[in-house]
Amino acid sequence: MAELATIARPYAEALFGVAEAGDIAAWSTLVQELAQVAGLPEVLSVASSPKVSRAQVCDLLLSAVNSPLKADAQAKNFVQMLVDNHRLQLLPEIGMQFEALKNTREGAADALIVSAFPLEGTQLNELVASLERKFQRKLKPSVVVDASLIGGVRVTVGDEVLDTSVRARLASMQTALSA
Numbered sequence: 001m002a003e004l005a006t007i008a009r010p011y012a013e014a015l016f017g018v019a020e021a022g023d024i025a026a027w028s029t030l031v032q033e034l035a036q037v038a039g040l041p042e043v044l045s046v047a048s049s050p051k052v053s054r055a056q057v058c059d060l061l062l063s064a065v066n067s068p069l070k071a072d073a074q075a076k077n078f079v080q081m082l083v084d085n086h087r088l089q090l091l092p093e094i095g096m097q098f099e100a101l102k103n104t105r106e107g108a109a110d111a112l113i114v115s116a117f118p119l120e121g122t123q124l125n126e127l128v129a130s131l132e133r134k135f136q137r138k139l140k141p142s143v144v145v146d147a148s149l150i151g152g153v154r155v156t157v158g159d160e161v162l163d164t165s166v167r168a169r170l171a172s173m174q175t176a177l178s179a
Contacts, residue, residue, distance in 0.1 A: 005097070008090045011082070012097035018074050019098075020105075026069050028102055033065035034079065035095035038088045047088050054083045061088075108138040112156040116149040116165065131155060134162070 019027035037043055038061065047057045058080045062070045069075045082088055103109055111131060113119065119127065128141050135157050146154075150166035 004090060004093045007087070008093035008097055011087070011090060012094045012101060015078060015094065016098055016101045018078075024102055024105070026067065028098060030065060030067040030069045030075060031091075031095045031098045033067055034061060035092040037061055037064045038091035044088060047083065054080070057083045057088075103140070106138065108140055109135065109157050111135075111139040111141045113141050113143045114146050114149065114154040114156075114165075115143060116145070116147055116151050116153075118145055119143050119153075127153070131157075131162075135160070 015027065015031065016024075043060070043064075046052055046060065058076070061079050061083070062076065067075075082091065099110070111128070113124075113127070113131075124141065124143065128139055131141075132139050139157065148167060150170075152163075152165035152168075154165050154168070155162040
């Protein structure tokens, strides 16, 4: 949803500005934990209940996370601001945008590797190393197994897709033969 992304962007950028003055990784963990908690329908239900005060909702969210930053005054202010402005549903999007800002600062990117077979250990490390040379940046891989690829991998980094799967090659051959 573009609308949620547009609304979440200033929150993510402001929070990232605060995080740059401290430990970005710790803030990232806090935001991801808050996003998971805020994504629960039960939490959103409690947050929208007129019987529960905004302070109680803020306390509920902060008590549900494990991050040591939950005691930080800036973290409390951030959560309180989201609660006061009825923006809890934005937390998952804020978390995604925060991670994107963090990756940009580190010169890294998330890579979704879809493979026909499980990739582990040295095989995965070698693949990631070659992909990092190709995309010219540090990659944070996540691997998904999809047997319908038959063989090979499909890699998505941002808006770039590298598809070396057997299924893609067969589709390419079919197109060439039917033309």
